[in-house]
Amino acid sequence: MKKVILYLLVFLLALSACGAQPTGVPDNKILVTVSIPPQAWVVEQIGGDLVSVQAMAGPSDDPHTYEPKPAQMAALAGTELYLTIGVEFEQAWLPRFTASNPKMSVVDSAAGITRMPMASSIQLGVTGTQEGEQGMLDPHVWLSPALLKQIAENTAAALAALHPESAASFEDNLAALEVQIDQVDQQVRNTLQGITRNHFMIIHPALGYFAREYGLTMLPVEVGGQEPGPEQLAALLDLAREYQVSVLFTQQGFSTKMAESIASQIGAAQVVTSDPMARDWPANMLAMAKALEGALK
Numbered sequence: 001m002k003k004v005i006l007y008l009l010v011f012l013l014a015l016s017a018c019g020a021q022p023t024g025v026p027d028n029k030i031l032v033t034v035s036i037p038p039q040a041w042v043v044e045q046i047g048g049d050l051v052s053v054q055a056m057a058g059p060s061d062d063p064h065t066y067e068p069k070p071a072q073m074a075a076l077a078g079t080e081l082y083l084t085i086g087v088e089f090e091q092a093w094l095p096r097f098t099a100s101n102p103k104m105s106v107v108d109s110a111a112g113i114t115r116m117p118m119a120s121s122i123q124l125g126v127t128g129t130q131e132g133e134q135g136m137l138d139p140h141v142w143l144s145p146a147l148l149k150q151i152a153e154n155t156a157a158a159l160a161a162l163h164p165e166s167a168a169s170f171e172d173n174l175a176a177l178e179v180q181i182d183q184v185d186q187q188v189r190n191t192l193q194g195i196t197r198n199h200f201m202i203i204h205p206a207l208g209y210f211a212r213e214y215g216l217t218m219l220p221v222e223v224g225g226q227e228p229g230p231e232q233l234a235a236l237l238d239l240a241r242e243y244q245v246s247v248l249f250t251q252q253g254f255s256t257k258m259a260e261s262i263a264s265q266i267g268a269a270q271v272v273t274s275d276p277m278a279r280d281w282p283a284n285m286l287a288m289a290k291a292l293e294g295a296l297k
């Protein structure tokens with residue numbers, strides 16, 4: 001009789017454990033939700049087998065305009081930890097995320113990072129009003145190795161706070177991740193060693209921190225998140241000629257027509273489609289460095 005009760009108890013416990021997690025998430029893993037894919041890569045490196053991670057915005061989503069789908073809202077149910085990074089949709093959606101899962105811990109993975117103002121070619125002499133630009137800070141912090149390390153440290157600390165029993169493992173993985181980030185940084189520096197010019201043009205100014213880190217100057221086409229007006233575009237094209245810009249970075253989801261038209265007007269040798277939201281951070285950093293090396297030699 002006792003045995004039967006014990007089996008029943010084990011069975012019920014197993015049932016309730018299954019019920020606590022959405023389907024597809026293995027039991028006993030820490031379910032972490034992040035805003036963007038590069039954060040998911042960081043969580044995987046630090047959490048290893050102990051975590052299961054999902055990103056709200058996908059690689060080709062625009063974090064400035066992204067809105068979660070109902071299925072993603074549902075998938076938040078079993079989330080133990082939500083890591084923000086300061087992208088725009090968090091402002092509107094985070095209150096709804098926490099309302100749908102009040103037990104979830106929310107931690108800012110970019111805590112301690114000082115953001116710089118969003119770059120604009122206006123600052124470089126393109127005339128136009130700066131309306132809409134004021135107070136806008138650049139959210140693309142993950143594309144700088146030094147800042148990604150800060151994000152990694154915050155991530156490890158957040159995981160360790162929730163699961164102190166695994167803190168040693170998170171610490172070890174963090175140390176290995178920081179070595180890997182340093183190696184990528186060094187590879188990018190080596191790749192860019194031979195460049196002779198340092199200006200590049202980009203539709204959406206996602207590479208501000210990357211440019212700052214590697215001594216490059218980004219000429220953004222967008223003005224305050226909008227396509228430039230005819231006068232602004234003409235001034236921008238003058239700048240591009242002045243600096244002999246031969247590469248234009250664009251990204252998925254942006255007008256290819258505009259990119260091609262600008263590229264042909266400045267005689268850009270290359271239009272590079274880059275993805276600031278790519279999950280594979282090392283591969284993405286090295287691909288951007290290679291593209292710039294080819295264009296700025």
Ligand SMILES: [Zn+2]
Nearest residue numbers: 064140204206
């Ligand atoms: Zn962006």
